[in-house]
Amino acid sequence: MPAMNDIIKPAANAAVQAIRLHKDDDVVIARNQLVGGTVLECEGVRVSGLIPAGHKVAARHIEQGQAVKRYGQIIGFASRAIQPGEHVHTHNLAMGDFSRDYAFCADAKATVPAQQTASFDGIVRHDGRVATRNYIGILTSVNCSATVARAIADRFRRDVFPEALAAYPNVDGVVALTHGVGCAVDPDGEALAMLQRTLGGYAAHPNFAGVLVIGLGCETNQISRLMETQGLIEADFLRTFNIQETGGTAKTIEHGVKLVHGMLAEADKARRQPVPARHLVVGLQCGGSDGYSGISANPALGAAVDLLVQHGGTAILSETPEIYGAEHLLTRRAVNREVGEKLVNRIRWWESYCERNNAAMNNNPSAGNKAGGLTTVLEKSLGGIAKAGNTNLVEVYEYAQHVSAKGLVFMDTPGYDPISATGQVAGGANLICFTTGRGSAYGCAPAPSLKIATNNALWDRQQEDMDLNCGTILTGEASIAEKGAELFQLMLDTASGKRSRSEQHGYGQNEFVPWQIGAIT
CATH class of the missing domain: 2.30.130.110 (Archaeosine Trna-guanine Transglycosylase; Chain: A, domain 4)
Incomplete structure (x- = not known):
């Protein structure tokens, strides 16, 4: 095969x-x-x-x-x-x-390391973690504290208050990442555990120099429990508080603004330095796919992933419903049977999940995907896994789990891009690569997001949102290998501080969407 x-x-x-x-x-x-x-x-x-x-x-x-x-x-x-x-x-x-031959490990092969190690200019934190950006983050335990969190972040918007961060040029910004859940769920259930895992991953993300976690006070997702389950300890650069205890909305906003001011001077001391490409963790996404996605942009991203793995880096393939019917091509590349069976078990979980919710795995492709030429989820999946290149599959993770393995890994996520990428960043992705054929406007703070066009028409129409055009593969002006090498270099440049198109437009805060699973009561 x-x-x-x-x-x-x-x-x-x-x-x-x-x-x-x-x-x-x-x-x-x-x-x-x-x-x-x-x-x-x-x-x-x-x-x-x-x-x-x-x-x-x-x-x-x-x-x-x-x-x-x-x-x-x-x-x-x-x-x-x-x-x-x-x-x-x-x-x-x-x-x-139809039956699929999983043939566990049949196509696994030794990875040949690159002869010369690539590098990028990263930010090395005091504990050795490497960042590609330098933000202050504001997280919420529950939807009830979202307005307060956004009000605090708004006080540091460069487009509204240019003087707020004028003295801190090495700080990329202050961002509020809010969500719509955190209460009315089983306190011991899977839904809350998943939300806490997601928030914990963001709180510990190296792209944040400092983090505030804000709650209301009476929610199911108590901050104290969140800190305990995620192994987080309050310190100068991880502060927590509740609206009810602080004394209301206005006082909470002022308290948060004061805490951010207290973090900025130290955060601004961050300096970039050359680090090996093995510190790059790239989340792979495709959205607004079309009939060209599996021909141009996805395989070009796959070629870049092969280069990244050769240099010791990590790539996270996700969107489980969008590998459905093509999972056998990944199990064949699993480094051992255990990894391959983990992937199959996630497929079986999704089949059961859809059945108990009266849904079908083939609710994909979307209307836009079909207009672009994709007919079944099988076709979409086969084009989608081209993003993973030809390297071995070394591990399989559940949603928002911390990714520690090097090489190509899989994280179980829905196919909906904001939810999927949120899980990847919670797992440690410090860069997102997002291919699109129909067009996309997307960002993913605190990780920069690169958007890659599958065809020239999209590039010409929506170039202000695209970072790379792979339509030249279709016209014969460039090969997959050439575009893969170009994209790999763009990854390194972006990780070094070059701003992506989505960053220039201010995307990234609204796209934080933790996976909501389970009953709301």
Whole structure:
């Protein structure tokens, strides 16, 4: 069974109108919009009807009920007979059950370290942790303290009060990360434990030079219990307090502002210095995916991940519902059977989770994904795991667990990007790489987020939000390896302090979305 990046080889000739990804595929991908009567010379078929750019064209006759392949893998089953040249999409392609050969560890191979170690200019904390940014963070134990937290952070907004941080040029900002839960849940249940794990991960994140944790006072998620479960100790740069104890809203805001002022001078002493790339922990995301995602941006990110791992760094693949049906390609790369079985167990948990909530794993792709050419979750998953490159899978983590392993790891998260990335950052990601084909406006404080376009049309339309264009892979102007190397360097530059587009626009606070799971009573 070929590795994903080995089979993705778009034709270098831009005049070729459709892209074949694997010799066994039943479909090819329209490079541009195709009109009826167009002859795809490389396939020997005539197009029937209008086929949008990024969508699938049948390369051969497909019988009703027959498995349909893309990437050399099953993406669904023909719901009716399909003729060569026909558009293959939701009207004639459907989900179906089929067995997957997990073949644990069959494709695992030794990682060859890079001959020359890459580095970036990071911030080394007193305990040896390495940061890519230098923020003061304000966290809330419960939704009831969100307004107060935001009011404190607003007093330090450079766009409103430029003088507030004028004396502290090495501080990236003061951010409030609020959420909508924290009460009316089982105090001993999974939902609260997950929220506490998420908040604990952010409180200890190296990109925060100092943190305030603010509560109301009577919530289920008591700060004292949060501190205990997460092994946190109050100190000069980790302060906690409640609105009820402080004396109300106005007094709490002033108290918080005073505490932030007390942290700024020390935080501003942070200086960047060269550190090995092994200190980079990158969360991998894709959102607003299209038919090109698995051809251009995702495999380019995968090539960058392979380089990162060779240099000793860590990449976190996530979005469990969006590897569904392709998980067997990851279990084959597991370093041992235990790691592979951990991944399968998370898939089984999701199947059970969906069943008890009367949902289906194939509620993916979204409407936008389908408009961009993706038909089933199987197809989306196969393109999505291209972000993981060809390296071994070394560990599997639950949501927001601290990531300590080096190499490619998997974290169990939903497919919804803000929730998924929140878990990755809680686990220690100090950079996010986010591919998109339909377009995205996203940031993830305190970790910078790079957005990578899959196609030239998106780049031209929404360039102010994009950090890198991989559409040149589709036109033959660049190879996957070349774009991967360019992206790896962009990772290093961004980790060194270069501001991403989302940072320039002020994204990052509203995108903090912990996973809400379990009953609210």
